[in-house]
Amino acid sequence: MINDIRVGxxxxxxxxxxxxxxxxxxxxxxxxxxxxxLVFLPSMIGxxxxxxxxxxxxxxxxxxxxxxxxxxxxxxxxxxxxxKVRAVEGVRAATKRLDVGASIEHKQKVVGVTVxxxxxxxxxxxxxxxxxxxxxxxxxxLSRDEIIIGAAIAGTSPVFGEIYDNLGEVRAGSLVDVxxxxxxxxxxxxxxxxxxxFELVDLNALVHYKEIxxxxxxxxxxxxxxxxxxxxxxxxxxIQDKIREAGVNEQVFTWADKSESLIRxxxxxxxxxxxxxxxxxxxxxxxxxxxxxxxxxxxRKKEIGxxxxxxxxxxxxxxxxxxxxxxxxxxxIFAGLVLxxxxxxxxxxNPVVFYETMEIRPQIDPVLLIQSIVTMLTLSVIxxxxxxxxxxxxxxxxxxxxx
Amino acid sequence: xIIVKNLKRYYGTGETAVKALRGVSFEINKGEFxxxxxxxxxxxxxxxxxxxxxxxxxxxxxTIRGLKVSSLPxxxxxxxxxxxxxxxxxxxxxxxxxxxxxxxxxxxxxxxxSRKESYETALEALDKVGLKEKHNRIPDELSGGEKQRVxxxxxxxxxxxxxxxxxPCANLDTRNSKQVLDVFKELNEKYGQTxxxxxxxxxxxxxxxxVITLEDGSLVSDVQKRR
Numbered sequence: 001m002i003n004d005i006r007v008g009x010x011x012x013x014x015x016x017x018x019x020x021x022x023x024x025x026x027x028x029x030x031x032x033x034x035x036x037x038l039v040f041l042p043s044m045i046g047x048x049x050x051x052x053x054x055x056x057x058x059x060x061x062x063x064x065x066x067x068x069x070x071x072x073x074x075x076x077x078x079x080x081x082x083x084k085v086r087a088v089e090g091v092r093a094a095t096k097r098l099d100v101g102a103s104i105e106h107k108q109k110v111v112g113v114t115v116x117x118x119x120x121x122x123x124x125x126x127x128x129x130x131x132x133x134x135x136x137x138x139x140x141x142l143s144r145d146e147i148i149i150g151a152a153i154a155g156t157s158p159v160f161g162e163i164y165d166n167l168g169e170v171r172a173g174s175l176v177d178v179x180x181x182x183x184x185x186x187x188x189x190x191x192x193x194x195x196x197x198f199e200l201v202d203l204n205a206l207v208h209y210k211e212i213x214x215x216x217x218x219x220x221x222x223x224x225x226x227x228x229x230x231x232x233x234x235x236x237x238x239i240q241d242k243i244r245e246a247g248v249n250e251q252v253f254t255w256a257d258k259s260e261s262l263i264r265x266x267x268x269x270x271x272x273x274x275x276x277x278x279x280x281x282x283x284x285x286x287x288x289x290x291x292x293x294x295x296x297x298x299x300r301k302k303e304i305g306x307x308x309x310x311x312x313x314x315x316x317x318x319x320x321x322x323x324x325x326x327x328x329x330x331x332x333i334f335a336g337l338v339l340x341x342x343x344x345x346x347x348x349x350n351p352v353v354f355y356e357t358m359e360i361r362p363q364i365d366p367v368l369l370i371q372s373i374v375t376m377l378t379l380s381v382i383x384x385x386x387x388x389x390x391x392x393x394x395x396x397x398x399x400x401x402x403x
Numbered sequence: 404x405i406i407v408k409n410l411k412r413y414y415g416t417g418e419t420a421v422k423a424l425r426g427v428s429f430e431i432n433k434g435e436f437x438x439x440x441x442x443x444x445x446x447x448x449x450x451x452x453x454x455x456x457x458x459x460x461x462x463x464x465x466t467i468r469g470l471k472v473s474s475l476p477x478x479x480x481x482x483x484x485x486x487x488x489x490x491x492x493x494x495x496x497x498x499x500x501x502x503x504x505x506x507x508x509x510x511x512x513x514x515x516x517s518r519k520e521s522y523e524t525a526l527e528a529l530d531k532v533g534l535k536e537k538h539n540r541i542p543d544e545l546s547g548g549e550k551q552r553v554x555x556x557x558x559x560x561x562x563x564x565x566x567x568x569x570x571p572c573a574n575l576d577t578r579n580s581k582q583v584l585d586v587f588k589e590l591n592e593k594y595g596q597t598x599x600x601x602x603x604x605x606x607x608x609x610x611x612x613x614v615i616t617l618e619d620g621s622l623v624s625d626v627q628k629r630r
Binding site for chain 1: 452455457481482484485486488490496497498499500501502505509510513514515518541557558568583616
């Protein structure tokens with residue numbers, strides 16, 4: 001066996017050292033594209049996942065969200081909850097919100113929305129709402145009778161403009177009538193239009209927390225949710241446990257828990273595409289590696305016959321092709337990685353724009369890269385071994401003289 | 404040393420079978436330089452391939468030093484080809500991506516010798532055929548005669564019992580042919596190498612001890628020229 005390995009390595013080494021360099025470069029180029037095919041689409045899907053999940057964190061749920069238990073509509077004494085939460089180590093910021101149903105009317109056009117009552121100054125640390133005002137200004141601590149409405153409702157969204165009903169070009173400074181779910185009607189001046197290119201944002205409206213308290217006659221700092229941001233991403237589950245340990249008896253969720261129902265289906269669809277894409281890539285990759293090596297073996301059929309005729313064992317010959325194939329594929333993987341990282345750098349600087357404003361930056365997943373490398377190397381051994389094994393089993397006369 | 408009894412080789416079966424060898428018998432002693440001659444299609448190359456264990460006989464018996472090699476399983480035939488038999492092909496059959504030395508020493512490595520030892524053996528064999536200085540050249544950088552001498556070096560490096568050569572001068576001009584035949588003659592006379600060579604050139608027989616002639620797959624003459 002050791003002699004087989006030594007001789008196989010010598011044959012492969014000579015083949016690479018003195019073989020046709022243009023052919024080698026072509027094979028490596030094709031293999032690098034196969035590798036790219038395996039890793040690029042999953043990276044883009046990873047980028048989409050990060051984008052969507054990032055939106056869930058940046059707007060409705062933060063990193064951890066606390067909601068009322070059971071059938072309760074509100075968290076009672078949200079300030080007490082906030083006090084406990086803020087004392088937890090690893091919590092960066094927390095705030096309370098009140099979400100209610102309402103309809104907004106402007107010039108006989110009516111649209112149903114969720115209105116969120118929030119504390120404007122605290123939101124700068126919690127969400128991106130204050131940073132996505134495309135027209136006018138964000139709410140202030142003294143904002144009363146003022147409202148921020150999403151671009152999709154206002155009718156100014158280039159993304160959702162034709163998908164959802166809107167109020168028809170409402171601008172900052174326009175007056176709108178809001179009828180809350182309890183029947184109370186208020187007139188607000190639109191202080192700003194927000195645009196997050198995300199339905200949950202652009203179909204929403206924001207008012208000051210105290211507005212909702214007043215409209216619904218709420219006392220003792222009630223809230224429909226307490227939104228928490230953590231110091232360090234990835235610690236959400238630990239913080240979730242710590243909040244519970246701090247004596248918060250409401251329901252505590254991580255953003256991932258809350259996102260699941262909303263995004264899981266989307267991610268599952270993307271995941272299915274991802275799995276199918278990987279499967280097809282693997283099949284195509286396996287077929288291409290097999291074809292490349294098979295053509296190589298066929299071109300060297302006579303050589304294989306000669307080697308057998310002079311006494312080289314079939315084992316050495318098969319091993320030489322396995323080594324050769326592994327070498328080609330290793331170079332292909334290396335070239336593919338260079339190409340892949342170059343594309344990653346490019347797309348980090350020039351993200352793919354989705355819905356005109358959503359920027360998707362592909363994600364580098366080390367596990368995916370390792371899986372793809374192992375897969376390609378395994379394929380290379382199979383693809384290199386099978387054709388060589390088949391030819392090495394032919395009779396010497398057939399291999400050399402095709403008889 | 405070699406005993407061939409009623410060796411037959413048919414391609415196909417029944418009425419349409421091509422009878423390449425129709426029952427050939429002869430014996431060859433150690434140290435003989437034998438030429439197998441005959442017209443094209445007489446069966447001389449078929450006979451040589453069977454003797455060198457590259458092909459199987461349809462019937463008959465073939466022994467080397469008492470060992471019935473015709474019935475050996477493929478793994479043992481492969482080992483026999485590696486250690487006991489040298490074969491020089493008509494078209495050199497060198498591996499183009501290997502240097503002259505690598506073409507030769509790959510067989511020593513297969514036998515389990517170290518790289519250094521294999522290299523020394525290769526240089527020794529190349530020296531015997533006058534190509535030690537060109538051991539680093541690849542086949543494309545050598546003339547036809549030089550290529551054939553590398554092929555001979557490959558065949559003799561393992562010091563085989565028998566050296567087979569299938570029309571080794573077929574692709575060479577007279578000058579290169581003489582060089583190759585001189586190498587064979589020297590190997591035979593100086594080292595006692597047993598050589599069986601297929602040829603169709605009458606002047607090649609000046610170099611050999613004995614000439615076996617085939618016609619339509621049958622042995623028609625066996626002439627001892629020297630010794």
